[in-house]
Amino acid sequence: MILAPMVDQSEFAWRMLTRSFMSPESSENLLAYTPMLHARMFTETPKFRDHHFQPTRSGLSSPPKAEDPLPDLYLDGHPEIDRPLFVQFCANSPDELLEAARYVEPFCDAVDLNLGCPQGIARKGNYGAFLQEDWDLIYKLINKLHLNLDVPVTAKMRILESKEKTLEYANMILSAGASLITVHGRQREQKGHKTGLADWSVLRYLRANLPPDVVIFANGNILRHDDIFSCLEETGADGVMSAEGNLYDPTIFAKPPPIGHEGQEYWRGRDGKGGYRMDAVFRRYMDILYKHVLEKPPPTRPPLFLPSDPQPDAPPTTANESAQNEGDDQPPAKRQKRDKKSTSPNLLAIQPHLFHLLRPLITKHIDIRDALARSRAGDIPAFEHVLQLVESAVKDGLLDYDSDPAKYEDSSIPDAKEQEANLDKDESSVATVKACKRPWWVCQPYVRPLPKEALENGSLxxxxxxxxxxxxxxxxxxxxxxxxxxxxxxxxxxxxxxxxGEVVRDGMVAG
Known part of the structure; x- marks a missing residue:
């Protein structure tokens, strides 16, 4: 199981949150990647380096030497809590890439070259997937690291226009010295509303035509925990990577608890479908930030609400309390002095992470969305206020479900058989939406419309x-x-x- 490299979104705290839902044994087997780092900026700009990779408290003023001790270990690549870890760079200069890799070599298990980024900034900067026409340069980038680093070099690539061309491309990358390849089963043009389905058949073709000892990680179509095993079976890959699926549900790598052992953090409906509660995941995330990044104890919190809890009688509300409650939708940050502007990647990422995690909830509760939008990096009281609002909303949702479960059982969406009888399965995401849908207080994947649906609804x-x-x-x-x-x-x-082989329709979009 592999947590994907995501620009500004697979930072230390999020990796810790993802690992926290797994058993200690399986957590040690989760391979995580750092966010993609720009090799030239990493070497030339100390401020960029300090703001994106924090393995020591004193920073990295120069590449560490093998003989020098590292006494002030901090977050990224910490040997006790953040390994195994691969550090990913984008680059178009072999010398710059090697210099950047020298900085991170003591704190990671491999250095990865990004050959998959399809965004416009990658086109402009000539890196990521826009290097795939320059095989000679890619070979030099990988080979430079292979010959000069003490840790392995790996690469993450996208598929090309045909299976045969993709196989030739993969062989070139491996011949340059890559110890493994991650293959994203989409072409460079598949992004945004054009994302569509990843083609697992190409990964299966690579597995069948590359030497058996070549390690392949599969990326694409991983929305839920079960999709991981479907992908392994369908592609024959050695590991499965999740990107977007993990952003919307950081518990994606964790096994659901057995029926009857849900506890306070996991919710399961009467239809058997379930997932981790958003308030529980949000709490864990904040507590990780307190413990590891802010290095202070988290606030004392009451137990998470359960509908089975005894309901206390509501005390009479005074006029002053009523007036105070009317202002509760305003974050405390407006009444308190804010911390100085944060530069920690872990604090800068809080707001975008919560917009992903809470997406179904804030679509329904606009006041919480607005409170989150007003929260700024480093303003912990503001995010604590959002957490309180989320906990209150989840409580209301649980009570509402307990009183009328049928309200949350949507029979209007056709099942998979009905969909297959009426629509081409590659043109509709309706069945997948139904399979993935949970009540709005439960972590769940975001299912993008397929390209033909996006065309029909005008978004593409x-x-x-x-x-x-x-x-x-x-x-x-x-x-x-x-x-x-x-x-x-x-x-x-x-x-x-x-x-x-039939691609599982439930796994559609992530990564």
Whole structure:
């Protein structure tokens, strides 16, 4: 199980939160990546380095020497709590990449080269997936590290336009000295509303055609815990990486508790579906920040609410209390002096993490969304206030479910069989939404509309050229169907000798 590298989103505190829901044994087997770091900025700008990678309290003024002791270990790569850890860089200069890797080498188990970032900033900076036309440069980047580091070098790549080309690409990366490859089963163009499904058949093809001792990590289509094992079986990969799935549900790598042993943190409905409560995960996250980043005890908190708890009689409300309650939607930060501007990556990431984690809840509770939007990095009292609002909302949700469970059982969404009878499974995410949906107070994945759905609802628009190509593809497929011929995808699979296994529809988008 692998926690993916995510720009400004797989920092130390989030890695600790993800590990905290796993057993001690399985937590030690969770491989985590740092956020992607820019190699040139990391070496040239001490402030950038100190704000993005904090393995020692004194910072990294120069690359540590092997013979020098490291007495002031701090967060990133701490040998007792943050390993195994890979550090990922983006780069387009072998010398700059090696210099950056020298700084982190003592604090990690491998250095990874990002060959998968599809964003516009990567195009502008000539790194990530926009290096995939320059195989000679990629070879030099990886080989430079392979020949000069004491830790392994790895690479994370995207698939290319064909299975054969992807295999050739993977072989080049491995021949340069990469000890393993992570393969994101989407092409570079698949992002945003064009994300679509990752193609597990390409990963299966790589597994069948690369030497058995080559380690492959699969990335893409991991929304829930069960998707991990489906991916392993379908692709034959050695490990499974989750990115976006983990952002919306940091418990994705944890096994659900047995029925009857849910405790206070895990909720399970009468239909058997369940998940970790958002207030419980939020609490853990804050407590980790207190303990490791702020280095002070977290506040004393009452036990999480359960509907089975005895309900105290509401005390009479005084006029002063009523007036005070009317201002409760304002964060305490407005009435208290704020800390100086934070530069810790762990504090800067709190707000975006909570917008992911709480997405279903703040869609319903706009006041909590607004309170979160007003909270600033380093303003811990403001986030504590948001936590109180979340706990109150979850309490109301649990009581409402207890009084009327049927309200939360949506029968309007067709099941998978109904969907398959009416729609092409590659064109609709309806069944996946139903399979993943939980009450709004439970951590759950975000299911993006598939590209054709995005086109229909107007959230995605095509250029005239793309629209013409799509119409031609539809016309070609219609002719194939009328003639009883196999699809182009099936013909390609036949030519490469691989059967097309059914991709699990429940795992669609993440990473």
């Amino acid at each position: 628009t095509l250029s005239k050229k793309d629209r013409r190509m799509l119409e031609e593809e539809r016309a070609t497929e219609k002719v194939r169907c009328e003639q009883g011929r196999k699809s182009e995808r099936e013909e390609l699979d036949e030519r490469d000798g691989m059967e097309r």
